[in-house]
Each structure stands twice: as C-alpha cells, then as structure tokens.
Amino acid sequence: MISFTDLNFLFRFLPGLLLIYYMVPLHLRDVVLLLGSLVFYAVGEPVLVALLLVLTVVNFLCAKGGKGLSITAVLINVAVLAAFKGFGFISENAFLPLGLSFYLFKMISFQIDVTRGQIEERITFRKTALYFTLFPQVISGPIMRYGQGDFGYAKRFDLEQIGDGLSYMVMGLSMKVLLADRLAILWNDLQMIGYISISTPLAWLGMLGYSLQLYFDFWGYSLMAAGILMLFGYEFVENFRHPYGAVSVSDFYRRWHMTLGAFFRDYVYIPMGGSRCGKLRTVINLAVVWLITGIWHGSGIHFLVWGGVLGVLIMAEKLCYGKLLTKVPVLGHLYVWFVIPLTWMLFAIPGKEAVLEYLGRLFPFAGAGGVAVNTGDILLYGSRYGLLMLVGLILCIPAVFRAIDKRKRNPLVVLLLAGLFWMSVYMTANTAGNPFMYFDF
Amino acid sequence: MRLLKKAPLFLILLISGIFFFLTAVLGRNTVYAQIPLEPEKQPVLSVVFRGLKEGIHPLQVFDSERMCDEVQKEEVSESAEVKQEETVEGMPEQAKIPVLNGESQQKPIVDKEAVTKVEEEEIQAAVIPTAEPVPYSIKNIRTEPLRESTREEYLNHISADIYGDTGVLRAAEYAFEPVTENYFDDALFIGDSRTVGLRDYTDLSDHAYFLCETSLTIQKVFTREFKGKGTLEEVLAAGDFGKIYLMLGINELGLGTTEDYVASYTAVIDRIHELEPEALIFIQANMHVAEEKSKTDKIFNNQNIEARNRAIATLSDNIQVFYIDVNEAVSDENGYLKDEYTYDKIHLLGRYNDIWKQFLLTKGVKTKSE
Numbered sequence: 001m002i003s004f005t006d007l008n009f010l011f012r013f014l015p016g017l018l019l020i021y022y023m024v025p026l027h028l029r030d031v032v033l034l035l036g037s038l039v040f041y042a043v044g045e046p047v048l049v050a051l052l053l054v055l056t057v058v059n060f061l062c063a064k065g066g067k068g069l070s071i072t073a074v075l076i077n078v079a080v081l082a083a084f085k086g087f088g089f090i091s092e093n094a095f096l097p098l099g100l101s102f103y104l105f106k107m108i109s110f111q112i113d114v115t116r117g118q119i120e121e122r123i124t125f126r127k128t129a130l131y132f133t134l135f136p137q138v139i140s141g142p143i144m145r146y147g148q149g150d151f152g153y154a155k156r157f158d159l160e161q162i163g164d165g166l167s168y169m170v171m172g173l174s175m176k177v178l179l180a181d182r183l184a185i186l187w188n189d190l191q192m193i194g195y196i197s198i199s200t201p202l203a204w205l206g207m208l209g210y211s212l213q214l215y216f217d218f219w220g221y222s223l224m225a226a227g228i229l230m231l232f233g234y235e236f237v238e239n240f241r242h243p244y245g246a247v248s249v250s251d252f253y254r255r256w257h258m259t260l261g262a263f264f265r266d267y268v269y270i271p272m273g274g275s276r277c278g279k280l281r282t283v284i285n286l287a288v289v290w291l292i293t294g295i296w297h298g299s300g301i302h303f304l305v306w307g308g309v310l311g312v313l314i315m316a317e318k319l320c321y322g323k324l325l326t327k328v329p330v331l332g333h334l335y336v337w338f339v340i341p342l343t344w345m346l347f348a349i350p351g352k353e354a355v356l357e358y359l360g361r362l363f364p365f366a367g368a369g370g371v372a373v374n375t376g377d378i379l380l381y382g383s384r385y386g387l388l389m390l391v392g393l394i395l396c397i398p399a400v401f402r403a404i405d406k407r408k409r410n411p412l413v414v415l416l417l418a419g420l421f422w423m424s425v426y427m428t429a430n431t432a433g434n435p436f437m438y439f440d441f
Numbered sequence: 442m443r444l445l446k447k448a449p450l451f452l453i454l455l456i457s458g459i460f461f462f463l464t465a466v467l468g469r470n471t472v473y474a475q476i477p478l479e480p481e482k483q484p485v486l487s488v489v490f491r492g493l494k495e496g497i498h499p500l501q502v503f504d505s506e507r508m509c510d511e512v513q514k515e516e517v518s519e520s521a522e523v524k525q526e527e528t529v530e531g532m533p534e535q536a537k538i539p540v541l542n543g544e545s546q547q548k549p550i551v552d553k554e555a556v557t558k559v560e561e562e563e564i565q566a567a568v569i570p571t572a573e574p575v576p577y578s579i580k581n582i583r584t585e586p587l588r589e590s591t592r593e594e595y596l597n598h599i600s601a602d603i604y605g606d607t608g609v610l611r612a613a614e615y616a617f618e619p620v621t622e623n624y625f626d627d628a629l630f631i632g633d634s635r636t637v638g639l640r641d642y643t644d645l646s647d648h649a650y651f652l653c654e655t656s657l658t659i660q661k662v663f664t665r666e667f668k669g670k671g672t673l674e675e676v677l678a679a680g681d682f683g684k685i686y687l688m689l690g691i692n693e694l695g696l697g698t699t700e701d702y703v704a705s706y707t708a709v710i711d712r713i714h715e716l717e718p719e720a721l722i723f724i725q726a727n728m729h730v731a732e733e734k735s736k737t738d739k740i741f742n743n744q745n746i747e748a749r750n751r752a753i754a755t756l757s758d759n760i761q762v763f764y765i766d767v768n769e770a771v772s773d774e775n776g777y778l779k780d781e782y783t784y785d786k787i788h789l790l791g792r793y794n795d796i797w798k799q800f801l802l803t804k805g806v807k808t809k810s811e
Contacts, residue, residue, distance in 0.1 A: 008482075441787060
C-alpha cells in the first residue's frame, strides 16, 4: 500500500483519507492527515516507525529550545543518517529505514530554518510532526521546506486545486507505470544477456532507455507526490523542471531532483562559501557537495564515482566551457544528451569491470570487444521499445509538457488523462505492482 | 456542473470508478467467477482489469444471464480441443504459473476448493489431445509412475518426484557420439526463453531452425502462433526435420502436477512423432536455476525442476526418443546453475550459451544415413 501505484493506495487509502479529511472540521484536518501519514508509514515500516516518531519528538523539542539545541538536533540527525549509511558501507546486511534520508533532510532543513529565523510562525507539535511525516513525501520526497507547506493556514476544500492535483497525480502515475516500468524491462534484459554480448547499437539504446526510465520513474513519482499533496490543499512542490532540456550538467542538476539540489545549495554549498571565496574554495566546495550527493544516493562505491564525476564536470563547466555551452544552446543540448546518459551508466552499473565492459560496447574501438555478440539484437529490441522511447523523448521536450499542463481542463486532455489512468490501473492490476511480472521464462 | 467545469478529470474518474466497481460487484459470481479475488488484499474493481486481460469485456457483465447460459452450454457440449484453447488462454491469473515474483505464490487462495476445482478442470483440458491413438513403440516401454502426487503437493505447487531415477538411468545407458555443427542442419529447436538465448547467442541458428518464445509452455506448444513462422504443426508440415529438440517446463512449474506435465509432454511427443515419424526427438532436461533462486523460491527451485525432468526422462526409448541433460555442463556439483553463468539466476548469460551448444555437440545420435 505504500507505493502510490498500488491499487490499495489508489482506491482505498487515498479516497478514504480524503473523505475523512474534508468531512472533519477545518481545525482537525491536520490531525487527520498526521494520523493518516503515520498509518501509511507504519504499514511500510511497522517497527521503525518508532524511529520516525522519536526523531520527530526530539526535533520538535530542540526547535523549541533555542539555537544551541537546534544545532544539536542537526548533529543528531546527521549522526543517525551517517550511522545507517556507514553501516551500509561495511555490511551487506545493512538496511535503511524507509525514507530515512528524506525525512532526516527535512528535519535538518527545519532546524536550520528555525535558527536562521526563517520560520516566523509559532511552532507547534502538530504542525512540526505533520511536516516531517506527510505521507506523500515521507518515502521518497520531495524534500519540501517547512515554509512551502503553509502550515499556519487551514486547508479549505478547493475543487480547482483538487482537480489540478488529480491531473498531476495521473500524469505521474502513467509516466511511472506505462513508461518507466516498461523501460525497466529493457535494462533488465541487458543484464540478463550480459553487457559483453550486446551489440554497440543496443548498448546505446540501452543507455538511452535507462536514462529515460530513471527520469520517468522519479519525475513520475514526484508528480504523483506533488499532486497527492495538492488534493489535501497544499501547493504544488516542483522537483523536476525538464532536465533533459538543459544546456549543461550544472543546468541539468538545477532541474533534476530540485529539492535535493536546493538543499545542498542552501545548507552545504553556500554556508561553505559557495563560489564567492576564490577558485580553490569553489572547487573544494563543489567536491564536498558532490561527494555527499554520491554517498546520499547509495552505499556502493559506484555512487561515489558517479557523484565525483559530476562534480568534476560541473567544475570544468564553471572554470572552462560553461559559458560557451550557454551561448550555443545546440552545443549545450548535444553535450547534455551525450554526457548525462554516460554518467547514468556509472550510477547504474556497480563494479569497475562491468562498467568498462559496458563502455567497451558503447565505444567498441576503445574496448576489448564483445563476446558472442548478436548483431541483430537491435532490431528485436528496437521494435519492442522504439515506441516507448519515442514517447519518452517527446515528453522530454519542455514545450510539450508545458502545453499539456496548460490545458489540463481541455476535454481532450481530460479524456487522455482518464484513459491513461485506467490503462495504468490495468497494468498494475495484472502485474500485482511488480513490472517484472511481465517476465516469463 | 461546477464539478465538470472546475475538476473534470475528478468527475470522470469518479463516474468511471463507480462504474467499474459496480461492474466488478455485479459480475463477481458470473463473468468474473473464475478470476480469484482476495478483497482484503486488493480492491474489488481489480477483477474488471484482470478480466479484461483474459478477454472479458466489462459490458459482458450486464449481459450476464446470457453469459451464464453460454457457460453451461459450453460445459456440456464443447469438444476438448476448443476447451483447451479457452482454458489455457483464459486461465484465471492465480491459476496461471507465477513468474519470478516470489510473493504471488504465497498468497493464500480465498476459496481454495473452488479455485482448485477450476484448476483441475483446466489442467485436464490442457493436455494436448491427439486425433487418434498413435501406434508407437515407445509406449510399450514407458515407465509407470511409482506413486501419485499428493493433494498437498499439488496445492503447494510441489512437483512430486513420482518416477524416481528409472528414466534418467535408462537414458544414461545410451552411448551418444560427438558430432559436428552440420549435424544440426536438419534440426528443430523448440523452447522457451532459455532456448531464445541459445538461438540468439550461438551460431546454432545458422544451422538449425528455432521455434522458441518467452513464456512458452508444453501445454501451449501446439496452439501458439510463432511470429512470422506459423504454428508448430505448420512448421512440421512444411519442413523435413531429422532431429527435434525440446526444452519446455519451467514456465508451467507452478501449474498442475507432475502427472499433468508428463501427460502433456507425452501428447506433444506423440503428436510430433505422428507428424514427423522419422525424426529423432531429443527431450532436454529443463535447465536448473542458481542456488540463490533455488533456495528462496517455492516454485522455481531445482527440486521441482528435477522431479519433472525425471518424469519426462521416462519418455525416452533410446531408439528414437532421447533424453539429454544440459545441467551436466552448466550446473555445479550440487546441481545449481553456476552463479558466474547467470545474472538473473535463471537464464544463461549470452556468452555462456556456447557451453550448451558444445554440450549438444557431444550428444549426437548417428542414424544410418549419417
């Protein structure tokens, strides 16, 4: 039930909670949403919901207790995260409580905002707890700021906002179920075959497929999360702004997982001096931010390498060719579409040998060559995934999505979205929510 | 009207949602009777969408009286052949073979009796019927099972080892000869996704003809339309094959009993023999899965695979029907598919299909003409 694509979530939890939420008096809505969020989280993490509760109480008390305690709370939050992450590096049996990285980042940002005086209203336990545990965000973000939640204002029943929220939710759902989950099968197939045996065209197709899969998975999820929150009267929280329309890697990451990028910018990069203290400091600050980004994404060394490479690319842009890319957008777009998918391969493939194997297939003149390569594989996979990729690529064009977004209430768009919603339900109903159910042997 | 203007999508989804919900409720005992539902685990309306996949249109619910009559008529008068097609294609989701997802297997069946009855009927119907009894020498030496599968084994998707090693031992007596690749010039390979790997990642397809598709089962092998190639019957009629290789069984591992599987397999062998009387038939043991998979999957484990392999081994006569076991080449000493040969614990990585090909080159049967 804790997945937004789960039918129990879509047809039971969500409508049920919404109904209660809008039936109770205004002043009790926060309580309903808070309890609903805790139930939601507890279903997915029945034991460690206690950790979330304890951290919520600790953070609330610290925030009330003044600057010193707020700083202590930040340290506690960082320590908890570091402990779980560190354990992941040394043990295979390590695990992360559901959404830990996301709700701890919210807690950290909350404490810092409190010490900076950016939260002017009176902090209450109800509002604080609600902010930390909001069910649409607790599992995978977006890392909304406290200030974005307008927690001081009662959430009235607003039909237009509910309609818009539903539209975003359906857009996200169909991106996730109809695009990302389908494309995921391609990537799985490549792993099943073994990178060394895929043809060069298939290697490129696979890389494109993975780049699109990751995007629609996360953007789809983020749209759903934002849409669902809108159903409860909150404002839309933007997490992606057409990253594949970017002209440089730095630009890409200003548009990709924006709430995480903003977190690092506001709470790490700028406090360290940002780019205002000379070139050397800028380089160090960027290195720190991107290494943390790498660690934050996972416990494998390859995430560190991925973060490191991005850091280097962004430094190079800042120091050398960034302006050229912005001035000649065509060049910038080509650069992004070449470099970003390549960096995704570092993200996706653990193990140096496997990465080199894949790179060797992408650039056969540089690698050791393939083994048992089926040169006709591109025809098979091209015909199977071509249409999905085309749809994905079209949706990567910023103007296309914006055009749809503007016409959310156009009868044709409404019918399209309704159709996509039921298609997604059809897919989910027949795969029990697991896209890999499409696999037969 | 205000709703239509301000939140049209909300209105449409609300109306269509209510419609699908009512459809599911109304059709629960009629058109959706065979779609298993666990209301505590999934919303009622999910049956509409699972039904849709099985070809049941939601509007059929409102014509359910007629549907009921038709179902009754079908039960009485339909021939086994037609029924086989309907039941295999239109099988309820949970009666189907669960694939890759360990969770689905563990779900308790709500109405076990009812579902089981349905499954049993389907499995009986799923046996490929042959037009007439085939006079066939192997029938005289086919081994009888030592015991029957128990109901508990059936309900728990355990493939019972009801034949022991008699078939395997007899098959092992045959002295195969090494052959060259040209040996496969008149060969036909029939199989599931594993055979797709053999086709795509070795040069065997330069010599042999392949009829293989992901998810193929022994029950469906004669009814499946192979893309661009036609049915197995058409291919056999058009070609002149000297050797026919089969590897089928992993997809149906969770379905039915060992008896059902071996009965379907027997019918397929007999039918192939009838259509291509001179061809040598090679029954290939189903390839094992890797240790991690075998130890964690209630259905797709080597114990189940081996029970069924042993069962089909009894169909070999070492004269025209042979049993060969590629696990000799790809599995470790404990019978697990070697980890380094596979990513997903089930399929050989592309490059290692060559081991399978090399194994086949050692398992030649020389006929007089060769």
